[in-house]
Amino acid sequence: MVDMEVCEITCSPEETQAVAASLVRVLMNKPGVRGTSTIVALRGDLGAGKTVFVKGAAMALGVRETVRSPTFVVERRYPLPEGAAWRTLVHIDAYRLESEDELYALGWEQVATDPGNLIMIEWPGQVGFGVPERAVWVDIEHLDEKTRQITIDGATYGA
C-alpha cells in the first residue's frame, strides 16, 4: 500500500460499499492499530453515505443482521462471526450528541480501548476530542445524486 491519501469516486451505494469492504480488509491486517480498538470516523453531510459505508463494512465482516442507522439509539452493536479480526462491530451515530461528555456517558472509554471492537462513528465532529486522532478518518463528499468522493486519510495506508 502506498503512504498517501486514498481518494475514490463512487457512482452507486454498492461502489461505496466496495470501498468500505476494502478498507476493512486493510485494517484487519494492520498490526499498528491493534492492541486497542480500531476506530473509523466518518465525516460527511446528511445523506452523504456514511451509513451505506458501514453497511458495506458489516457485509464484508459477515454480519447477517440488517444494519440500520443508529440515529435515534446512538449505538448499535453487531457480534462478528468466529474467526473475524474483531469480536464486535460498534456503529455509533453521534448526530444527536452535543459534547464528548455525552459520548463518555455511553461508556466510550471502555468501548474505545477494547481491541475486540471495530468502531464506526458517524458525525465525529459532534463529540469534540472524544474521537482520538489515531482514528481512520474517512470523508464522504456528495458530488451529485449518485456520485460521491471518498477520501481516506493517508496514515491508514502507511507502514
Ligand SMILES: Nc1ncnc2c1ncn2[C@@H]1O[C@H](COP(=O)(O)OP(=O)(O)OP(=O)(O)O)[C@@H](O)[C@H]1O
Ligand atoms: N455513490 C453513493 N454512495 C453512497 N450512497 C449513495 C450513492 N449514491 C446515492 N446514494 C444514496 O445516498 C443515501 C446515503 O444515505 P446514508 O443514510 O448512508 O447517509 P448518511 O451519510 O448516513 O446520512 P446521515 O448523516 O443522515 O446519517 C442513500 O439513500 C443512498 O442510496
Ligand SMILES: [Mg+2]
Ligand atoms: Mg447515517
